[in-house]
Amino acid sequence: xxxxxxxxPADQTLxxxxxxxxxxxxxxxxxxxxxxxxxxxxxxxxxxxxxxxxAVVEKDEISERVLQLTLDxxxxxxxxxxxxxYRYRTIIALKRPLEAELTLMDVLAIQFLxxxxxxxxxxxxxxxxxxxxxxxxxxxxxxxxxxxAAAAKELAFITRALETDTKNYHTWSYRQWLxxxxxxxxxxxxxxxxxxxxxxxxxxxxxxxxxxxxxxxGRVRAKGEVDLxxxxxxxxxxxxxxxxxxxxxxxxxxxxxxxxxxxxxxxxDLQTFVEPYxxxxxxxxxxxxxxxxxxxxxxxxxxxxxxxxxxxxxxHEKAGxxxxxxxxxxxxxxxxxxxxxxxxxxxxxxxxxxA
Amino acid sequence: xxxxxxxxxxxxxxxxxxxxxIQTLGQNKDDLMxxxxxHLRMNAIYWGLMALCIMNRKDALDRDExxxxxxxxxxxxxxxxxxxxxxxxxxxxxxxxxxxxxxxxAVDKIDVSRVVKFILSLQQPSGVFAGDSFGEIDTRFSxxxxxxxxxxxxxxxxxxxxxxxxxxxxxxxxxxFGAVIGAESHSGQVFVCVALLAILDKLDEIxxxxxxxxxxxxQLPNGGLNGRPQKLEDVCYSFWVLSAISILDKLxxxxxxxxxxxxxxxxxxxxxxxxxxxxxxxDVFHTIFGVAGxxxxxxPxxxxxxxxxxxxxxxxxxxxxxxxxxALPRRTVS
Ligand SMILES: [Zn+2]
Numbered sequence: 001x002x003x004x005x006x007x008x009p010a011d012q013t014l015x016x017x018x019x020x021x022x023x024x025x026x027x028x029x030x031x032x033x034x035x036x037x038x039x040x041x042x043x044x045x046x047x048x049x050x051x052x053x054x055a056v057v058e059k060d061e062i063s064e065r066v067l068q069l070t071l072d073x074x075x076x077x078x079x080x081x082x083x084x085x086y087r088y089r090t091i092i093a094l095k096r097p098l099e100a101e102l103t104l105m106d107v108l109a110i111q112f113l114x115x116x117x118x119x120x121x122x123x124x125x126x127x128x129x130x131x132x133x134x135x136x137x138x139x140x141x142x143x144x145x146x147x148x149a150a151a152a153k154e155l156a157f158i159t160r161a162l163e164t165d166t167k168n169y170h171t172w173s174y175r176q177w178l179x180x181x182x183x184x185x186x187x188x189x190x191x192x193x194x195x196x197x198x199x200x201x202x203x204x205x206x207x208x209x210x211x212x213x214x215x216x217x218g219r220v221r222a223k224g225e226v227d228l229x230x231x232x233x234x235x236x237x238x239x240x241x242x243x244x245x246x247x248x249x250x251x252x253x254x255x256x257x258x259x260x261x262x263x264x265x266x267x268x269d270l271q272t273f274v275e276p277y278x279x280x281x282x283x284x285x286x287x288x289x290x291x292x293x294x295x296x297x298x299x300x301x302x303x304x305x306x307x308x309x310x311x312x313x314x315x316h317e318k319a320g321x322x323x324x325x326x327x328x329x330x331x332x333x334x335x336x337x338x339x340x341x342x343x344x345x346x347x348x349x350x351x352x353x354x355a
Numbered sequence: 356x357x358x359x360x361x362x363x364x365x366x367x368x369x370x371x372x373x374x375x376x377i378q379t380l381g382q383n384k385d386d387l388m389x390x391x392x393x394h395l396r397m398n399a400i401y402w403g404l405m406a407l408c409i410m411n412r413k414d415a416l417d418r419d420e421x422x423x424x425x426x427x428x429x430x431x432x433x434x435x436x437x438x439x440x441x442x443x444x445x446x447x448x449x450x451x452x453x454x455x456x457x458x459x460x461a462v463d464k465i466d467v468s469r470v471v472k473f474i475l476s477l478q479q480p481s482g483v484f485a486g487d488s489f490g491e492i493d494t495r496f497s498x499x500x501x502x503x504x505x506x507x508x509x510x511x512x513x514x515x516x517x518x519x520x521x522x523x524x525x526x527x528x529x530x531x532f533g534a535v536i537g538a539e540s541h542s543g544q545v546f547v548c549v550a551l552l553a554i555l556d557k558l559d560e561i562x563x564x565x566x567x568x569x570x571x572x573x574q575l576p577n578g579g580l581n582g583r584p585q586k587l588e589d590v591c592y593s594f595w596v597l598s599a600i601s602i603l604d605k606l607x608x609x610x611x612x613x614x615x616x617x618x619x620x621x622x623x624x625x626x627x628x629x630x631x632x633x634x635x636x637x638d639v640f641h642t643i644f645g646v647a648g649x650x651x652x653x654x655p656x657x658x659x660x661x662x663x664x665x666x667x668x669x670x671x672x673x674x675x676x677x678x679x680x681x682a683l684p685r686r687t688v689s
Contacts, residue, residue, distance in 0.1 A: 180537060344607045
């Protein structure tokens with residue numbers, strides 16, 4: 001590499017207006033207007049760098065030094081989308097090594113996890129990397145060796161980033177984009193074990209439950225490629241175990257409903273499983289019997305569980321007839337006792353069913 | 356809750372204090388974070404002005420100065436507005452500019468056809484909108500595009516079918532919506548998708564009851580609402596849930612007293628402004644959404660807010676843009 005950009009603050013002690021290699025550029029100051037309701041106050045370093053950036057944009061300069069300038073600005077303000085945009089353009093125009101750009105941005109991404117731009121930049125770079133290596137071997141993303149290798153490396157990086165914040169929205173969306181874009185069996189393979197590790201650490205992590213659904217049902221498959229009945233059986237069993245472990249976990253209950261609806265299975269299939277969760281803990285007397293298909297609430301569980309009551313009421317409502325009364329009884333108990341905050345909703349359900 | 360923060364708590368909205376807070380925004384030179392938010396400056400003007408409108412103090416920011424600032428952010432190359440003079444145009448700042456100009460009845464001061472062209476240029480082949488030429492995509496930008504075109508009276512130029520198709524693809528198994536296809540459900544995203552569908556008269560395309568239930572489930576024991584299961588309650592999420600659920604006409608599914616109590620307890624009663632939750636630093640973003648939330652809940656002494664546009668309801672009514680949302684009736688001071 002002819003030019004190494006520096007993250008080292010020692011290198012940034014000089015302002016751009018003091019750097020000999022920038023003397024040919026006339027900085028353009030920020031037009032601040034006259035308006036008192038929106039003044040902006042900058043640090044001297046930021047003001048200096050952005051003045052040179054404006055000059056660079058004005059001249060449409062594409063050069064190595066622009067890379068250091070944009071990096072400096074991004075480090076001071078990762079939300080500066082023009083600096084990102086200009087940086088990306090420059091990297092492509094100069095044919096800079098794209099893997100190196102990703103590596104350079106690793107620290108920045110972890111540091112500014114919540115800034116969308118860091119993820120979008122990675123996505124652009126990774127896409128460019130894939131496209132540059134696919135031009136000679138016209139094929140699908142997954143059969144592109146260089147692309148696949150970069151994607152695998154990127155997936156590992158995302159995993160590291162998620163260790164810092166296991167619920168970061170941008171990071172998760174980026175992971176989902178990557179999987180769908182490359183659609184490589186080797187990438188997908190590790191996802192379910194990964195989700196399981198996350199849920200083992202925090203069974204209430206809604207992002208992990210969402211990702212599980214994405215991994216299990218989101219991938220476009222050829223007919224017959226997977227045994228859907230087997231998948232459903234596995235997912236039901238896994239979800240029931242997680243509910244037994246932590247019954248008052250809305251994410252797991254939402255997932256349970258999601259997989260049943262996705263597979264067009266009636267809720268009533270799960271009546272035996274759900275019932276022990278709908279009664280106070282003390283009334284379960286047959287603890288000695290172990291039914292692997294229907295794991296019971298663990299010791300110390302807070303029962304009855306609101307989500308289970310709702311689920312059972314839905315079963316009764318669907319059955320109709322005499323069972324409607326049972327549904328109404330449950331909704332009334334939710335309105336008046338177990339979930340009083342959403343009283344109006346439960347009353348709405350009662351009214352709808354009675355109509 | 357509020358008592359643990361050590362600050363005085365209130366069951367009333369301290370309007371004069373919040374008006375003063377907004378008027379003095381941006382005058383605090385000690386705020387080191389200030390330059391970081393320059394990319395939101397135009398939005399901040401809209402948030403401040405809209406908060407004042409709800410509190411019946413639209414006059415508290417000078418009209419001419421405000422319009423002058425907005426016009427000074429015009430990016431003539433792109434044909435739209437940046438967040439600050441000299442900044443590149445972005446769809447976020449462009450909508451805020453249009454909203455501010457609409458509130459001040461000054462849209463005639465801009466080249467509408469160029470703005471319309473800019474907005475339409477951001478629609479991607481998939482139907483979603485990007486925020487700028489950098490290419491970030493998000494259902495939030497689709498909503499912004501739709502609202503902007505609606506306010507400018509150029510909705511007829513939008514490919515409605517494609518726009519709606521993308522939004523519907525973002526629907527998840529739990530009934531909610533995410534930012535892009537495959538992304539997790541999130542209150543903010545649910546709001547933008549619902550409001551977009553409302554503007555385009557396409558709400559019948561979704562299962563409204565399931566969605567409203569997902570929204571009602573966002574309310575936590577302290578009355579505040581969160582963005583996703585297991586996340587903390589927040590005043591801004593409270594507004595997004597509230598506006599989405601009022602567009603679905605199910606606002607009563609939320610415990611209004613508890614939510615109002617939560618928002619009021621997030622007021623800074625020393626320096627004004629509302630924070631994300633009790634005890635935190637206030638900012639203009641949570642101030643507008645706190646005040647707007649209270650308005651939808653029927654808090655006395657406030658102007659009606661249109662939850663679809665987050666603009667004064669009297670304004671959308673006048674423009675003929677009002678949809679079938681419903682807020683709680685305005686209470687009189689007891
Ligand atoms: Zn917030």
